[in-house]
Amino acid sequence: xxxxxxxxxxxxxxxxxxxxxxxxxxxxxxxxxxxxxxxxxxxxxxxxxxxxxxxxxxxxxxxxxxxxxxxxxxxxxxxxxxxxxxxxxxxxxxxxxxxxxxxxxxxxxxxxxxxxxxxxxxxxxxxxxxxxxxxxxxxxxxxxxxxxxxxxxxxxxxxxxxxxxxxxxxxxxxxxxxxxxxxxxxxxxxxxxxxxxxxxxxxxxxxxxxxxxxxxxxxxxxxxxxxxxxxxxxxxxxxxxxxxxxxxxxxxxxxxxxxxxxxxxxxxxxxxxxxxxxxxxxxxxxxxxxxxxxxxxxxxxxxxxxxxxxxxxxxxxxxxxxxxxxxxxxxxxxxxxxxxxxxxxxxxxxxxxxxxxxxxxxxxxxxxxxxxxxxxxxxxxxxxxxxxxxxxxxxxxxxxxxxxxxxxxxxxxxxxxxxxxxxxxxxxxxxxxxxxxxxxxxxxxxxxxxxxxxxxxxxxxxxxxxxxxxxxxxxxxxxxxxxxxxxxxxxxxxxxxxxxxxxxxxxxxxxxxxxxxxxxxxxxxxxxxxxxxxxxxxxxxxxxxxxxxxxxxxxxxxxxxxxxxxxxxxxxxxxxxxxxxxxxxxxxxxxxxxxx
Numbered sequence: 001x002x003x004x005x006x007x008x009x010x011x012x013x014x015x016x017x018x019x020x021x022x023x024x025x026x027x028x029x030x031x032x033x034x035x036x037x038x039x040x041x042x043x044x045x046x047x048x049x050x051x052x053x054x055x056x057x058x059x060x061x062x063x064x065x066x067x068x069x070x071x072x073x074x075x076x077x078x079x080x081x082x083x084x085x086x087x088x089x090x091x092x093x094x095x096x097x098x099x100x101x102x103x104x105x106x107x108x109x110x111x112x113x114x115x116x117x118x119x120x121x122x123x124x125x126x127x128x129x130x131x132x133x134x135x136x137x138x139x140x141x142x143x144x145x146x147x148x149x150x151x152x153x154x155x156x157x158x159x160x161x162x163x164x165x166x167x168x169x170x171x172x173x174x175x176x177x178x179x180x181x182x183x184x185x186x187x188x189x190x191x192x193x194x195x196x197x198x199x200x201x202x203x204x205x206x207x208x209x210x211x212x213x214x215x216x217x218x219x220x221x222x223x224x225x226x227x228x229x230x231x232x233x234x235x236x237x238x239x240x241x242x243x244x245x246x247x248x249x250x251x252x253x254x255x256x257x258x259x260x261x262x263x264x265x266x267x268x269x270x271x272x273x274x275x276x277x278x279x280x281x282x283x284x285x286x287x288x289x290x291x292x293x294x295x296x297x298x299x300x301x302x303x304x305x306x307x308x309x310x311x312x313x314x315x316x317x318x319x320x321x322x323x324x325x326x327x328x329x330x331x332x333x334x335x336x337x338x339x340x341x342x343x344x345x346x347x348x349x350x351x352x353x354x355x356x357x358x359x360x361x362x363x364x365x366x367x368x369x370x371x372x373x374x375x376x377x378x379x380x381x382x383x384x385x386x387x388x389x390x391x392x393x394x395x396x397x398x399x400x401x402x403x404x405x406x407x408x409x410x411x412x413x414x415x416x417x418x419x420x421x422x423x424x425x426x427x428x429x430x431x432x433x434x435x436x437x438x439x440x441x442x443x444x445x446x447x448x449x450x451x452x453x454x455x456x457x458x459x460x461x462x463x464x465x466x467x468x469x470x471x472x473x474x475x476x477x478x479x480x481x482x483x484x485x486x487x488x489x490x491x492x493x494x495x496x497x498x499x500x501x502x503x504x505x506x507x508x509x510x511x512x513x514x515x516x517x518x519x520x521x522x523x524x525x526x527x528x529x530x531x532x533x534x535x536x537x538x539x540x541x542x543x544x545x546x547x548x549x550x551x552x553x554x555x556x557x558x559x560x561x562x563x564x565x566x567x568x569x570x571x572x573x574x575x576x577x578x579x580x581x582x583x584x585x586x587x588x589x590x591x592x593x594x595x596x
Contacts, residue, residue, distance in 0.1 A: 020168055024227050056127055112151050119191060186468075193467070195292045217299055223311070227395075236299075245344075274287070359413065360512050375400040418496075421451055457587070473517070
């Protein structure tokens with residue numbers, strides 16, 4: 001039998017949870033939130049509680065428990081929001097004191113959307129949410145929270161990855177015992193799919209955001225990288241991105257209350273920790289805006305208050321689950337108290353139409369400020385295995401002060417156009433835009449318009465596929481005024497709408513998250529027609545004899561570029577591209593822009 005030495009307790013070692021990998025030592029913890037755990041004899045003990053919050057139930061066990069809760073409580077309605085590639089239902093619980101599902105959908109109460117398991121190994125939110133739903137309904141200990149707010153709860157978004165479970169998944173994480181897989185059955189990372197919408201799982205989630213319009217959206221993850229004392233870290237895009245009013249509310253109202261509630265129950269909340277150097281925290285923490293491929297970046301662009309939760313992977317599962325419960329409870333309470341204020345912030349950002357819109361951001365060279373940081377002592381030494389340096393976390397608490405890089409600067413800015421135009425031929429792109437909820441005019445009859453069109457003068461394709469796409473990088477473009485006839489069924493997409501910013505980021509070729517850079521228009525780079533050399537030779541001679549300016553340009557190129565001069569194919573190609581026979585659609589980006 002194969003035995004891993006690091007699974008065996010060492011002689012004289014204090015008893016602690018054993019993990020399949022040689023992880024750093026635990027930091028002892030206890031908190032008032034432990035009182036939330038019900039005894040095994042309770043009829044509504046969750047499957048995870050039965051294990052001492054060491055394990056997480058399977059998909060079937062999770063659904064069976066939630067269906068039983070649905071049958072037992074008038075406050076819970078379980079619905080399927082879609083199906084996974086392997087045919088599993090993606091379930092969502094609607095939690096409300098309203099009488100009936102329809103009444104909840106039309107309710108005036110503020111609404112919290114909680115999503116767990118987008119990375120199904122990071123499943124803290126599922127087990128915390130099950131405990132909380134139980135207490136909001138059949139046990140009734142938290143039922144008062146439903147008097148002023150409603151909740152949507154998606155326990156597992158990546159349901160197929162959830163069932164690819166193993167004790168050897170997520171080597172860097174302390175529990176649960178078995179953990180799901182990061183990607184879907186199609187091997188796509190859902191947490192890179194908010195903009196491009198490749199997957200049925202993400203299209204189902206975006207449909208929930210469109211239909212229900214939550215006032216607060218919480219995406220629960222588990223993070224790794226470095227060791228520190230915080231057990232629950234969370235963040236959002238700050239006010240220098242796309243939703244300044246929402247960011248102000250999150251900063252000034254949500255964070256103080258959530259931090260206070262977590263601390264009162266024995267937890268240690270902190271900011272998102274993305275270290276500039278995982279071996280040296282003294283270099284600082286980055287907190288710049290996430291792009292729209294991520295939940296908090298997408299929510300920022302769509303003007304939906306969105307909080308990314310990253311529980312610390314090196315804290316035991318029990319501690320992380322209980323911390324998530326407190327965080328979610330705090331947010332429900334906050335929405336009940338602050339519903340009018342957060343909706344005011346949402347309305348402000350949805351009405352904004354900035355004339356200049358950043359397509360991407362770059363980090364600043366100087367930190368915004370120094371912040372206190374609850375770290376864990378580490379030591380760096382030479383590695384006999386890798387030949388490099390290795391870091392070891394000791395489990396000893398350490399107080400640090402580190403640079404905090406919260407600000408960012410736009411690296412590319414675009415003037416807000418009036419609209420974009422797209423032929424009905426690109427129906428798949430149109431379908432994705434509609435799935436986001438972007439409004440558009442569908443032409444009932446052909447229309448001829450003068451537009452600004454991008455001609456692609458140069459580009460590179462990534463050598464390796466990423467998330468199922470060959471991405472376009474380093475594209476150079478030239479804007480030309482063109483007269484284009486669009487057939488019936490084509491679309492005009494105005495930017496004067498709440499999701500106008502999203503439309504710009506998806507359609508501008510210079511946007512890193514555009515459909516263009518994700519490779520959805522690769523066929524536009526191809527060339528359909530060609531010319532034989534026996535025709536190009538006399539054609540070139542005629543062009544040279546009839547156009548003195550062209551001859552001067554050709555002679556100059558021969559003199560200055562030996563590679564061109566010595567390549568007969570390139571020389572003939574040069575004339576073909578300047579002839580009226582050359583394909584005039586080649587390398588024109590199919591999206592056109594209507595200027596103001």
